[in-house]
Amino acid sequence: MIRRATDDDVAAIVRLAAQLGGAVDGDGMAARLKRVMAMANHAVFVAESDDVPCGFAAAEHRLVLPFGEWVELTALVVDAGARRQHHGSQLVAAVEAWAGRRGVPALRVRSSLSRETAHAFYPALGYDLLKTQHVYAKSLG
DSSP, X not given: OEEEOOGGGHHHHHHHHGGGOSOOXXXXXXXXXXXXXXXXXXXXXXXXXXXXXXXXXXXXXXXXXXXXXXXXXXXXXXXXXXXXXXXXXXXXXXXXXXXXXXXXXXXXXXXXXXXTTHHHHHHHTTXXXXXXXXXXXXXXX
């Protein structure tokens, strides 16, 4: 089952996000989830198996001045024990349907070069590779 996230999903999202690798700010997750759920240009979906969250997807409707408009899949993770059971493709389908309801013409997703299984997953769902890129960050505080 796929549904919209609620405040009650914070612990599950923290647990699942940790499987993405890298540092996850679990302490700030509750506040971020509340803010994201209140923004009309964001959506968070949860996959459940036996009434237990086993995956989530987050998306943002973006309007980028030089390039146009799309929905970006900003996070997608399915619990390691629940993979290959179509939860990931169902979460992507939920994001695609949300984008369609918003009248958005395209969906994009970024995937780390180290995620080899994702590099087969997205093309199998009809996604084309657009580019590879470096990502830079600077702390302002």
